[in-house]
Amino acid sequence: MAQISLQNLRKIYPNGFEAVQPTNFDIADGEFVVLVGPSGCGKSTLLRMVAGLEDITEGSLSINGRQVNNVDPADRDIAMVFQNYALYPHMTVRKNIGYGLKNRKTAPAEIEAKVQEAAKMLNLVEYLDRKPSQLSGGQRQRVAMGRAVVRDPALFLFDEPLSNLDAKLRHQMRIEIKSLQRRLGVTSIYVTHDQVEAMTMADRIIVLNGGQIEQIGTPAEIYHAPASTFVASFMGAPPMNLVEGRLDTGQVMIGDGIALGNAEGTGPVTVGIRPEDVELNDQGSLMFTVDLVEELGAHRLLHGRLAGQPFTVHVGKEVVVGAGDAAVNIKPDSIRLFDVETGAAR
């Protein structure tokens, strides 16, 4: 178990590219932190710096108060699960899981006991004598998990571990990894580009963009109070609606003088509204033009225009609508305002 602390951690590659701008955050003991962002945002680089697979250009990284900038990966008391599993193809499942223990001078009997325990936990007992090439994708993923779990490390690192699995298996493994982490209570850093994984698994989410942190917060905070238009449009499927508006005489206005609510200030502003914060209502004050209905079974997404700007509305399966105009209401207090220039929340 461990606390992790990153102070001004920075990565500049030899070609001068700054992959990670000076970054600060702390991770509490037993916390599950997800780094999420689009490809190239520096999330994997950050994780690899924590693992010791990438040099730290500047700043300080501590695990349990010990600075580990120049400590070998094997001596950082971490375990990592890789995107393509990175199993040793010539070793059986048993040897794959036990390899890290063997190199830490663990007694053979103890290794066997721990491997058995991990295999039981991950439903791998009957596959212990197989080679990775004889396993399915999901089973390989479990072996990779087993290799991490068996060492009982201070910190788990996950580098997009589910992105090579099909959708159904991904959903199942998501739950398994999360419950395993809960049970073991090991501090974890999990990298993904999938916002659903981030939302469902994290205690805290760190949203990265262009090598810097956009926002740190619980999934609820990130979802309901995004710190920027980037976070608003990255998190959530479908993303938050962002429409051009302005502040005038204490009102948020869009289109030709349609007032959405009260707010101080003047001038142009970006208005953010979650698709599910809009209700179809015959007495509604806003006119929403539906162009396309996306049927998703449990609910429907209505794609269309509000005050002439692209807009999406999320409705329940019981609401039947076709293309055409519909009156809508926006739930009170659900409007987020962002600066037009910087994209930051106001």
Place this chain on the structure above:
Amino acid sequence: MKRAGFTTRWLPILLLLPQLLIIAVFFYWPAVHAVQSSFFLQDPFGFGSSFVGLDNYRDLAGSGEYIKIARFTLLFTVLVTFFSLGLALLLAVKADNVIRGARSYRTLLMWVYAVAPPVAGFIGLLMFNQSWGPLTEMARAIGWDFKLGVNFNDTATAMVIVSVWKQVPVNFIFFLSGLQSIPKSVREAALIDNRSAVGRFWDVTFPLLAPTGFFLLIINITYALFDTFGIIDTLVKGEPGNNPMTLVYKVYVDGFRGNDLGGSSAQSVVLMVLVLALTVFQFRLIERRIHYT
């Protein structure tokens, strides 16, 4: 998958014919000829030959000189194979770790590949030149009076050194590409699992290189047995005398210098059987056993 077939029987035969013809003319015909003449004793001037049965083979088995050369060939093959594989592996591992200027190092290390065996032998002659060869001078500096072509052991050493030098680049290329085909993440996983670089090499890198290694083992044994002819011929200047030689060189010396075509043919047949055994070994044992994916 559906197998495509020919409508007539003669077209495939016609298409295979050129290749079969080449194999027949350049391999089967001489091979049959060699087997045949190994049972005869030829007149040195080509006036005739008489059937002697297995006498040529009996002579070989009873010849102390032949046994001695066979022993030397075995030792030579073991040394050349071991050192050219070992050095190439060492260089490949080191070159694989180099990040800056990697391409120039690799090119430099592969260069010797382009040198023909007789040229390699000639370079060896210069390096071991009695009066001013740099390697002779180096040997002298450590108190070794190196005499190429005069002292049996010194000549053998030079043969091994030049043969290894010539073969290292080939092995290097294969080992390097083998190393680069090991997934980066597997090595990184090992980095987290094992702090010792030596341990990681023997536990992870080396086993994953084994398919490449076994393929190269066969290639190198064949090289040491047969392709070193040019190097040996140049180093002993075509006049082996009391200097060491390999079985293949002995075939040449007995057949073309000694005009003993029958005896030389018997030696060729022995070598042919050796290569056959080696090939069967390669296909049966190695191709089957060492594959991971």
